[in-house]
Amino acid sequence: MVQYVRTGFDASFAALSDATRRGVLEQLGRADASITDLAEKFRMTLTGMKKHVGVLEQAGLVTTEKIGRVRTCKLGLRRLEEEAAWIERYRQRWDARFDELDKVVEELKRKEKVDGRKKRE
Amino acid sequence: MDARRESEPTPMKNRTTVERKSERELVVTRTFNGPARIVFEAWTKPELLKRWWAPKSTGVSLLSCEADVRVGGRYRFEFGHEASKPMAFFGRYIEVTPHSRLVWTNDESDDGPVTTVTFEEKGGKTLLVMHELYPSKEALDVAVAGTEGGMPETFAQLDELLVTLSTTRPRL
Numbered sequence: 001m002v003q004y005v006r007t008g009f010d011a012s013f014a015a016l017s018d019a020t021r022r023g024v025l026e027q028l029g030r031a032d033a034s035i036t037d038l039a040e041k042f043r044m045t046l047t048g049m050k051k052h053v054g055v056l057e058q059a060g061l062v063t064t065e066k067i068g069r070v071r072t073c074k075l076g077l078r079r080l081e082e083e084a085a086w087i088e089r090y091r092q093r094w095d096a097r098f099d100e101l102d103k104v105v106e107e108l109k110r111k112e113k114v115d116g117r118k119k120r121e
Numbered sequence: 122m123d124a125r126r127e128s129e130p131t132p133m134k135n136r137t138t139v140e141r142k143s144e145r146e147l148v149v150t151r152t153f154n155g156p157a158r159i160v161f162e163a164w165t166k167p168e169l170l171k172r173w174w175a176p177k178s179t180g181v182s183l184l185s186c187e188a189d190v191r192v193g194g195r196y197r198f199e200f201g202h203e204a205s206k207p208m209a210f211f212g213r214y215i216e217v218t219p220h221s222r223l224v225w226t227n228d229e230s231d232d233g234p235v236t237t238v239t240f241e242e243k244g245g246k247t248l249l250v251m252h253e254l255y256p257s258k259e260a261l262d263v264a265v266a267g268t269e270g271g272m273p274e275t276f277a278q279l280d281e282l283l284v285t286l287s288t289t290r291p292r293l
Contacts (some may be wrong), residue, residue, distance in 0.1 A: 086265045087139050091149075094251075095137040098151045100173035102135075104163045105155040112159070 015059035020044070021052050025061060025075065032074040035064075141265075144258035147234070149251040157242035160249060161220045164238065165190040175200060181208075192217050196225065232260035 015021055020042055027033060027041060039049035053073055056062035063076045135152040142148045153160045163169045167188045175183035181200045184207050188196040194214045201207035209229065216224035221240050227233030234253040241248045255261040 083141070083265050087141065090147075091137055091139040094139065094149050094151070096176040096178045097173055098137055098153075099134070100176045101160075101163055102153065104169055104172055105153050105159055108159045108162060108169075109155050 012059045012061065015055050015061055018052070018055075021056055024049075024052060024056065024073075028062060028073055028075045032072050034070045034072050036070070038073065141261070142252075145255045145261055147253040147255075147261065149253075151249050153247045153249060154245075155247060156245060157220045157240040157247045160247045161223075161240050164223060165217075174198065190214055190217055190223070232256060232263060234260070234264075 016025075023042060024038055027038065033041075035046060035049050035053060038053070039046050042049065053062060053064060056073075057064060057076075060076045062073050064071050064073045066072075135154070137149065137151045139147065139149050163173065165188070167186050170188055171183055171186045174186065175181055184199040184201055186198050188194075188198075190196075192214060194217075195211065196214065197209060197211040199207040199209045210227065212226040212228040212233070214223065214225045215235075216222060216237075220242075223238045225236050227236060232255065234255045237252045237254070239250045239252075241250070255264065
């Protein structure tokens with residue numbers, strides 16, 4: 001099951017600040033991989049790759065699952081992307097409301113002008 | 122910009138921005154081409170609120186809209202596709218300063234934010250800032266991960282889909 005690790009933006013940004021870790025995410029975007037596969041692909045020691053995956057896991061960007069002797073890594077829920085998408089949907093919702101509100105404001109302005117004129121007459 | 126003006130009879134559209142200002146805060150801003158007293162009126166009279174709160178593009182309709190805009194007064198908006206199971210949003214106004222400031226609670230859940238809307242008039246235009254302060258970082262995280270004012274079920278479905286996608290992708 002996907003583990004939902006709630007961590008802040010800080011952890012996500014820290015995790016993404018490293019070129020190898022960004023490469024690992026890209027790789028996992030194509031297919032799940034074991035730590036051994038990743039270590040080979042990025043030409044580093046198993047211990048080094050374990051550390052990188054640990055950071056990504058802490059940030060909620062990657063989840064791992066141990067089956068037998070193999071630890072398989074896959075993309076997590078990609079919080080940053082999700083959050084950005086949510087914020088955009090939220091913005092569109094309010095933008096649609098505000099477009100309607102614009103119409104109400106225009107109408108009230110016109111009404112006020114007419115009423116003002118009436119008062120002066 | 123000239124071409125745009127020719128093709129659209131309405132004045133240039135103002136931009137809506139949304140920003141997660143901190144772990145607990147969400148801020149929405151928008152400028153309106155009218156004085157603050159008019160924009161404020163549109164936020165405080167139920168018959169006007171009704172006209173813009175549930176635009177057609179969102180796919181849900183406003184079944185009822187009650188708003189007693191005074192300190193301690195209550196509001197209740199009901200949305201839905203059918204009257205049998207409406208979705209209600211409700212709370213209390215805790216600050217009402219004519220033409221400049223509105224603060225209300227969102228009491229649908231214990232994790233609802235406190236919403237502050239300010240209206241700032243400059244040269245006949247009004248800058249509106251809507252600030253939502255959640256009780257905790259977790260509360261806003263949950264809002265962002267799942268439900269959203271309007272159609273939580275849609276986003277819950279999307280979340281399920283994301284989980285399904287991330288768990289069923291064939292393994293190598």
